[in-house]
Amino acid sequence: MKLHNIALNNIRRRKAKMAFLVVGMIIGIATIVTLYTITGAMQTEIADKFDQIGANMTIVPQSDSLSMSYEGVNVSDVGGTPNFITMNDVAKISTIKNKENIATVAPKLLDTLKIDNKERLVLGIQFKEELKMKRWWKIQGNKPASSGDVLLGYQAAKGLNKKAGEKLQVKGKTYTVAGIIEETGNQEDSVIFMDLNELQTITGKSDAVSFVEVSALCSTCPIEEITMQISQKLPGTKVSAIKEAVQARKDFVDRFAQLGIYVSVIVLAVGSLVVLITMMSSVSERTREIGIFRAIGFRKGHIISVILMESGIVSIIGGITGYVIGMAAAVTAGPVIAQMDVSIPWDAKIGLAAMLIAVAMGLAASALPAWKASRQDPVEALRYL
Amino acid sequence: MSLIKVQDVKKIYNGGEGEVTALGGVSFTVNEGEFVALMGPSGSGKSTLLTMLGAMNPPTSGNVIVDDIEIYNLTSEKRADFRIEYLGFVFQQFQLIPYLTAAENIMLPLAITGKSNREQVQMAQNVLNKVGLGEKGNRLPNQLSGGEQERVAIARAIVNEPPILFADEPTGALDSKNSEEIMNLFKHLNKEGQTIIMVTHNPEFLSYVDRGIFIKDGMLDESRHSKKIAV
Structure with a gap:
């Protein structure tokens, strides 16, 4: 029995809650991946089209x-x-x-x-x-x-x-x-x-x-x-x-890229909120359990580790699945959404980035619940008083 | 030899209705290998005292000394280390982790000790055998009877071989037959040298313990303290 076994067992047992968390994470990551890849492909396509209009x-x-x-x-x-x-x-x-x-x-x-x-x-x-x-x-x-x-x-x-x-x-x-x-x-x-x-x-x-x-x-x-x-x-x-033409193109493409970033940040914030609320609720449900851990002799760091491990595992699953779904959506729906013949290649680097973003998002959103959990008074948690 | 010294311990809570004195100055000692029952009516302060002995609830004043360590001079994290090394807890209502099997529940205190998985499994099996559940280690708590869950809770409390075992109303959720079996198990552990402090309000259990310490309104009720009664 190690701390990660506790985290894994909790994930297995709370399937519905964890599935909700994973789905929230998948939606967030898939949206970001889809947006990023489509806007990325569109940027090149739009930039090229823009360049063909008029001389530069x-x-x-x-x-x-x-x-x-x-x-x-x-x-x-x-x-x-x-x-x-x-x-x-x-x-x-x-x-x-x-x-x-x-x-x-x-x-x-x-x-x-x-x-x-x-x-x-x-x-x-x-x-x-x-x-x-x-x-x-x-x-x-x-x-x-x-x-x-x-x-x-x-x-x-x-x-x-x-x-x-x-x-x-x-x-x-x-x-x-x-x-x-x-x-x-x-x-x-x-x-x-x-x-x-x-x-x-x-x-x-x-x-x-x-x-x-x-x-x-x-x-x-x-x-x-x-x-x-x-x-x-x-x-x-x-x-x-022709500096004006080059600058106009740059401004246009930059604005387009910025839009993608803004939308991604909003999606990321909403995803983080879902993780935060779910983890807060999970910690609240487990008050007594965390109290038992603390009463047995778990340090605050152990409690934080267990919560963050749970979140990390869920985030990795959500990140990978979100990347696959996001890419599949981008590849199939990208040309329709973009209304242009964009080419969207599967990119392992985006997959890795998606996973890292998911883990960072999961850990950041779980930090507060984990900290709160670690500070629970075992006596109050066990409702002795 | 005194293992636990409680010196003029007071606990005062500040609530919405002013100060509430849970313990008003309690002193006693517990020797190594003793089986002591903390007794008293509901709200008398016995569970508060148990959490104070358990390094979880700092007193407002007074000292709790275990094995010559003033436990409330330790930081919160050091007290956590102290608990894992010195103390075993049997909580009210078993308090098993529902998503862990009996064996995994028992291994919980070992999870942070750095012991190998193999060692942990062996230690868990040993205590499962000791509490008579050798074949039921893979069952989840909800697949065990109340008596069996209590045994798992006891096994979890002793797997680390702590010098002191605390039990808070360990038979509160059990029928008389199971209660008797659990008390016999405690008696057996005590005979093997385990120091046990048990909170109970059942006077019948005085026959199992070496000594009963009575608490009433946050004070020791010296008039009712009992010496060993033969089972």
Whole structure:
């Protein structure tokens, strides 16, 4: 007979009460595990999705003379002495060490062309890549399908008095206005968007790119690292991270992670309360029994040990079962709850953490009942008086 | 030789209705190997005295000395150690732990002594044999009769071979036949050298003890103290 035998026998005998305790613990731990794993998976997924919306990096040729800017990006020598990035350089972006973090590479050629007797800003883009990045664009009409299509910014369409489906003459060639981008309030509104190759051809700037916007997935690799790797691949360029985009992403993901933590803390507090109340009630029911232990000669430490052992054993059972149930719930219900294709792997470290949290929660919540039990006066406990 | 010395022990409780004197200055000694009955009517203070002798209930004044140790000069934890080493208790209503078998109940005082499981099992079996329950060690308390539960309680009290055995109304929950058997068991243990102090209000049991100490209203009733009466 050792102290742990007393704890084990009590657990066996008080099956209903202990089952209640285990269930409380399981609910707490399973909820935390489910929340943690789902929010963890969602964080990566959301971060990646967030990163794909808009650029978080720009690449411009290095130049001393800056004459034009687009969307806050300074573009050099438009219409003057060419100082361009080449398409060969653009291809190199996808060869960096962290190439899997590169979601979209959108090269652009910016130029001014005389259209309808007026100098207008024309941006050559790769429609597919651009539309992937500019998900906030709402297009009236159709998305451009071929190099013969152009997209007009809201103000540009107004200035040219063009509607979707109408024709537009540019340098003697006829293009179809596939669609008009709804007003964004940005410089985009006054731009004519056309196929990059097409603009390169009609302006005679074959292979030339004014600047490149890149959206990189930064959840697994810091943007500074990706910026540095691109800079090394493209020595004649200036690679900059768009701090606002990175910060916005970080703020959003941090808020999401915080929400998970807050919910977990609340669940943990409720779970601890269940353990505290159950253990208090258990100690109260066992007043006489604890009195016998003390009268026989058990020290306060022995009583505390027995109570904490009981709680510890129950916590380990609750922790392991809670982890298994929580993970099973996360794996099966995670994609439904998250409304996205999240991948939730079984992780032994989470299992160990769940068990440790359960034991810490059980012991912390049992500390007060154990201390109270140890201080019971054996005489009063045995109701001698 | 005096094993227990009780010197002018008083116990006063402060209750809602003012001070209540449970013991008003009690002195006596108990010799090694004696079988003493503490007797008196309900509320006379005999159970209070027993808990004081049992190192559980400090007196308001006076000394309790056991084997030359002033037990209330010890800290609460040292008194717990003292209890496990010196004292065995047979409580009212048996007070067995319901989820432990008879043998496990008996091994309870051994659980904190550092003895090996094997040693504990052997010691428990020895006392089970001594109290006549050699075959019933695996039974839970609710699978035993009242008399058998009392025997388990006695076995638990003596398994550690304590110098002193206290029993508080040990036959209070038993019929006359079982009561007689239990008293014979106590007598047998006493003959083997066990010092026993038993609280009882049954005067018939005076025939089993060496001496009866009577308490009335928290004081010794010297006029009724009895010497050994032949069984």
